[in-house]
Amino acid sequence: MDNENKDRILPAETSVTEEAKNYSSFRYAVGAILAFFGFSSKTHRASKKRAKLVADIFTYIVLLAGAFVMVYPFWWMIAGSFAYTIDGTGGSGLLEKMIWWPETSTLTIPTSGGGTKAELFFNYRTLFTSAFAASGLKVTYWRSLFNNLLYSTVPVVVGVITSASAAFAFSKINWIGRNVVFFMLLAAIMVPGPSLMITQYVMYSDMGWTENALVLIIPGMFGSIMTAFFIRQFLFGLPTSIIEAAKIDGAGYLRIFCQFILPLAMPAIMAQGLLSFMGCWNNYMGSFIYLSQNSKWINLPHAMYILNASPSSNLGVVIASSVMCVLPVIILFGCFQKLIIGSLMLTGSKE
Amino acid sequence: MEEIIAVGTDEAAMSAAEAVAESEGTVQTAPKKRKHHINQQKLWDNIWGWLFCLPLIIGTCWFIYSTLIMAFLLSFTTFRTGGQVSMWECLAHMGDYIAKDLTGATNAFYWYKALFTEKVSGMDRVTLIGMGIELNEMGAYLLNTVFYMIGIPIGMILSVFFAVCMSRDIKGGNVFRVLYYLPCVASAIAIVYTFKIMFGSTGVINQLFGLGNFHWISEGVEGAYTWQNLTGAPISTNAFMMDPYWCQGFFMKLVIVIMSVWKGLGGTIILYVAGLSGVNAATKEAAQIDGANGWIIFWKVTMPDLYPTIFYNIVTSVIGGMQIYAEPEMFMNSAYSGGNVMVSGYVALIYKYGINMKYASRGAAYGMFLAVIIFVLTLFQFWLDSRKKD
Numbered sequence: 001m002d003n004e005n006k007d008r009i010l011p012a013e014t015s016v017t018e019e020a021k022n023y024s025s026f027r028y029a030v031g032a033i034l035a036f037f038g039f040s041s042k043t044h045r046a047s048k049k050r051a052k053l054v055a056d057i058f059t060y061i062v063l064l065a066g067a068f069v070m071v072y073p074f075w076w077m078i079a080g081s082f083a084y085t086i087d088g089t090g091g092s093g094l095l096e097k098m099i100w101w102p103e104t105s106t107l108t109i110p111t112s113g114g115g116t117k118a119e120l121f122f123n124y125r126t127l128f129t130s131a132f133a134a135s136g137l138k139v140t141y142w143r144s145l146f147n148n149l150l151y152s153t154v155p156v157v158v159g160v161i162t163s164a165s166a167a168f169a170f171s172k173i174n175w176i177g178r179n180v181v182f183f184m185l186l187a188a189i190m191v192p193g194p195s196l197m198i199t200q201y202v203m204y205s206d207m208g209w210t211e212n213a214l215v216l217i218i219p220g221m222f223g224s225i226m227t228a229f230f231i232r233q234f235l236f237g238l239p240t241s242i243i244e245a246a247k248i249d250g251a252g253y254l255r256i257f258c259q260f261i262l263p264l265a266m267p268a269i270m271a272q273g274l275l276s277f278m279g280c281w282n283n284y285m286g287s288f289i290y291l292s293q294n295s296k297w298i299n300l301p302h303a304m305y306i307l308n309a310s311p312s313s314n315l316g317v318v319i320a321s322s323v324m325c326v327l328p329v330i331i332l333f334g335c336f337q338k339l340i341i342g343s344l345m346l347t348g349s350k351e
Numbered sequence: 352m353e354e355i356i357a358v359g360t361d362e363a364a365m366s367a368a369e370a371v372a373e374s375e376g377t378v379q380t381a382p383k384k385r386k387h388h389i390n391q392q393k394l395w396d397n398i399w400g401w402l403f404c405l406p407l408i409i410g411t412c413w414f415i416y417s418t419l420i421m422a423f424l425l426s427f428t429t430f431r432t433g434g435q436v437s438m439w440e441c442l443a444h445m446g447d448y449i450a451k452d453l454t455g456a457t458n459a460f461y462w463y464k465a466l467f468t469e470k471v472s473g474m475d476r477v478t479l480i481g482m483g484i485e486l487n488e489m490g491a492y493l494l495n496t497v498f499y500m501i502g503i504p505i506g507m508i509l510s511v512f513f514a515v516c517m518s519r520d521i522k523g524g525n526v527f528r529v530l531y532y533l534p535c536v537a538s539a540i541a542i543v544y545t546f547k548i549m550f551g552s553t554g555v556i557n558q559l560f561g562l563g564n565f566h567w568i569s570e571g572v573e574g575a576y577t578w579q580n581l582t583g584a585p586i587s588t589n590a591f592m593m594d595p596y597w598c599q600g601f602f603m604k605l606v607i608v609i610m611s612v613w614k615g616l617g618g619t620i621i622l623y624v625a626g627l628s629g630v631n632a633a634t635k636e637a638a639q640i641d642g643a644n645g646w647i648i649f650w651k652v653t654m655p656d657l658y659p660t661i662f663y664n665i666v667t668s669v670i671g672g673m674q675i676y677a678e679p680e681m682f683m684n685s686a687y688s689g690g691n692v693m694v695s696g697y698v699a700l701i702y703k704y705g706i707n708m709k710y711a712s713r714g715a716a717y718g719m720f721l722a723v724i725i726f727v728l729t730l731f732q733f734w735l736d737s738r739k740k741d
Binding site: 055056059060062063066067069070071073074076077080095096097098099162163165166168169170173174175176177178181184185188190191192193194195196197198199200201202203205206219221222223225228252253254257278281282284285288289293301304305308309315318319321322323325326329330333334337341344345346347 | 421622
């Protein structure tokens with residue numbers, strides 16, 4: 001309380017001193033205004049509290065503006081999915097004009113009698129029923145959704161466990177060749193994926209994996225090097241004495257891994273698993289390169305590409321499918337944001 | 352002879368003693384037993400270490416190293432997918448399938464040479480020659496890739512700025528972090544379609560900024576797009592600013608840059624917030640007492656501490672930026688037609704020759720060249736970094 005009073009009195013005191021008389025009244029006024037906004041000048045010294053308040057307000061304005069830019073396209077996407085875009089020409093004009101809310105919403109679908117009817121989820125209904133077949137796809141929406149779920153759960157769950165086991169071996173077990181293998185894996189990260197695209201494609205099609213879903217399931221099951229490295233960093237933070245104690249009690253490494261390491265490293269494993277789930281869910285390249293357009297195994301982003309590229313595409317339906325593709329990941333991220341952001345922060349501070 | 356007997360008897364005696372001791376459970380033999388136990392422990396360490404690592408090692412060797420070696424070897428051959436020869440056969444008898452010149456002379460580096468000599472082909476070539484331009488294909492695609500990299504410094508400055516704002520002592524900083532990270536988790540294809548419509552000629556951006564009927568994105572269908580000037584009329588002039596390659600492609604690439612900056616901002620912000628939390632508070636306070644203002648503190652205290660994060664971020668962004676492929680293809684709907692000279696990145700060439708035109712050997716050669724470019728760029732950055740430290 002005392003400090004605050006001092007801060008407040010200070011500018012008044014300094015402005016009354018004799019030096020202040022040397023300044024013109026204009027400069028004096030400017031100084032007063034600057035001090036009000038938290039900037040010290042020769043005539044006035046602003047209080048620290050005021051300076052912090054002004055800076056805070058400025059920060060909030062900047063961050064809110066940024067947050068608006070970040071979130072607005074999502075709002076646009078959701079609002080656009082309720083736009084009625086069939087105007088006979090098949091153009092995107094009706095949807096394009098939208099800023100906050102579509103001009104022609106699905107609440108006013110023209111009927112053959114000349115009136116209007118309301119069907120809020122018209123675009124979604126079209127997407128779930130007829131849109132995929134109309135654009136020449138051999139799969140239904142539900143099938144591609146199932147494929148997407150398959151590709152983003154099975155390889156991710158198995159892959160994260162194999163990555164964690166490798167991380168365990170790297171951080172807690174001494175074995176001959178550990179450093180050599182570690183260096184080999186580190187070097188493998190630097191090989192760019194597109195360079196291997198062609199030979200991988202030829203190899204997988206020779207093995208017959210591109211005719212079914214195996215190509216998008218099996219390679220992921222062998223684990224990811226980056227995930228292993230991250231979990232390894234996390235495991236270094238765990239005390240080795242736990243493992244020593246378990247060893248003395250007669251537990252084998254397999255038991256230690258299942259009963260100690262997996263539960264203890266769960267935050268890191270969960271975070272990495274969720275991140276790879278999101279990556280696999282949004283993975284367009286894999287399905288696009290390896291699977292043919294007529295395959296029954298194509299995933300949702302790939303199906304969305306074909307849906308949009310087909311001449312008969314209705315943009316309202318395309319935007320509805322975008323919402324259906326984005327929504328699950330956003331909800332998942334919302335539920336686990338603390339875990340995911342925490343793990344990302346850990347990666348950031350490690351670098 | 353005596354010695355041997357002695358040793359023999361010694362051993363026999365010892366083993367007998369051991370047997371007795373073991374049966375009696377005395378502590379006398381404990382040291383010997385423990386030694387034996389340790390060796391076994393080491394053996395188990397090795398076995399389990401390798402076993403735990405085995406899936407990852409197999410995966411890496413199978414899917415990365417073996418394909419890398421095969422791609423390297425294939426790039427010197429004439430192998431085509433869908434032909435009569437399988438890849439394994441081609442690799443087993445590589446001598447028979449070495450790439451040949453148009454004249455028929457053996458030239459193992461034919462595809463690498465083609466990479467530098469091939470001009471833009473097809474419909475684009477007709478249009479470009481009509482305008483008096485002839486472009487090297489690799490140059491045009493590589494130029495697009497490099498153009499997208501202007502997003503890296505922009506994104507870096509923006510994310511440092513926002514990270515500094517967020518790491519201030521304000522309420523709700525975490526909420527902002529989550530909101531800014533939303534675009535990172537969203538599917539790229541959904542974002543592309545949203546941005547494509549938002550940047551349309553009558554779209555939100557043109558309305559909000561009063562840009563009239565500005566054509567950011569050329570409109571067209573898969574495989575065949577229309578060349579238009581910025582007001583949407585078909586082009587009929589060779590004037591420089593009406594030239595769609597330099598002008599219209601430019602704005603479309605700009606939209607992709609804006610989109611990738613928007614999409615990648617959240618991830619880098621989190622990295623920088625983490626980096627900023629590691630900045631030494633004591634140094635900051637000392638500088639404050641010495642009379643340094645916020646600006647000087649930022650440049651002299653915060654930035655040096657943040658430098659490792661920034662460097663890591665730039666290296667990974669350049670590596671990722673060289674591999675840009677999906678976003679431009681989705682913007683132009685040109686994925687199945689094998690790229691578009693106006694917007695596609697270098698990777699589109701690999702897809703075009705390797706998978707679309709079934710020249711796997713040629714695609715492999717182009718891929719090898721990409722690996723070399725990325726490797727050299729990374730080395731160059733580390734060299735710059737080492738020079739800075741000296």
